Amino acid sequence: MEDIKVVQTIVEELLGKLEISGTVAVSTDETGAFQVRIETEETGLLIGHHGKTLESFQLLLGIIVSKKIGQWVKVYVNVGDYREKREETLMHMAQHAAERALAMGRPVELSRLSPSERRIIHLTLSGDERVATESIGEGDDRVLLVKPKEA
Numbered sequence: 001m002e003d004i005k006v007v008q009t010i011v012e013e014l015l016g017k018l019e020i021s022g023t024v025a026v027s028t029d030e031t032g033a034f035q036v037r038i039e040t041e042e043t044g045l046l047i048g049h050h051g052k053t054l055e056s057f058q059l060l061l062g063i064i065v066s067k068k069i070g071q072w073v074k075v076y077v078n079v080g081d082y083r084e085k086r087e088e089t090l091m092h093m094a095q096h097a098a099e100r101a102l103a104m105g106r107p108v109e110l111s112r113l114s115p116s117e118r119r120i121i122h123l124t125l126s127g128d129e130r131v132a133t134e135s136i137g138e139g140d141d142r143v144l145l146v147k148p149k150e151a
Contacts, residue, residue: 005032007065007075014061020046034065034076046079048097051086054079055114090117094124097146107147119146 008026015022015038022040029035040046046149047054062075078084093110101108110121121144122133134145 003069003073004028004034005067007036010064010068011036011038011061011077014027014057014064015040018045031074031075033076036061036075036077038077038079040079041120043082047082050112051082051114054082055116080141086117087120090120091124094121094146097126098125101131101148105148107145109143109145111143113144118142121146 004026008024010119011024011026015024020040020042022038022042025037025039027035038046045053046057047058048056058075058077061077062073065075066072076083086106097108097110110118113121118135122135125131125146130149132147132149134147135142136145
């Protein structure tokens with residue numbers, strides 16, 4: 001319980017430094033990771049283009065919290081319901097890519113996805129016996145392929 005207060009204070013201080021007003025709620029999940037929910041009018045500023053700013057904010061927060069607590073901990077940050085909406089969008093994108101790959105009979109490439117977004121695509125299509133997914137490339141050039149499985 002004490003750690004939750006530490007995380008909440010750190011998040012509120014960071015938001016203050018960014019001059020972003022809003023409310024912060026912190027909880028832990030079954031794995032012990034901190035779940036941070038931020039409600040603010042300035043969602044776009046915190047989320048950034050394709051969630052890039054949110055990913056960076058989450059990474060920095062994780063480092064700061066881990067140093068303060070004295071051990072490595074995972075921190076997930078959600079602004080409003082951005083992550084739920086993004087996950088839903090990615091699941092639709094995965095299904096659409098699978099249908100296109102099957103219709104065209106060749107791989108469909110999905111680019112400019114973060115590692116966590118690629119993971120959602122892989123998980124979404126893992127139960128589909130008709131297609132396979134594969135990440136190829138390095139760094140910013142890494143892409144996810146959705147391809148028909150050979151009959």
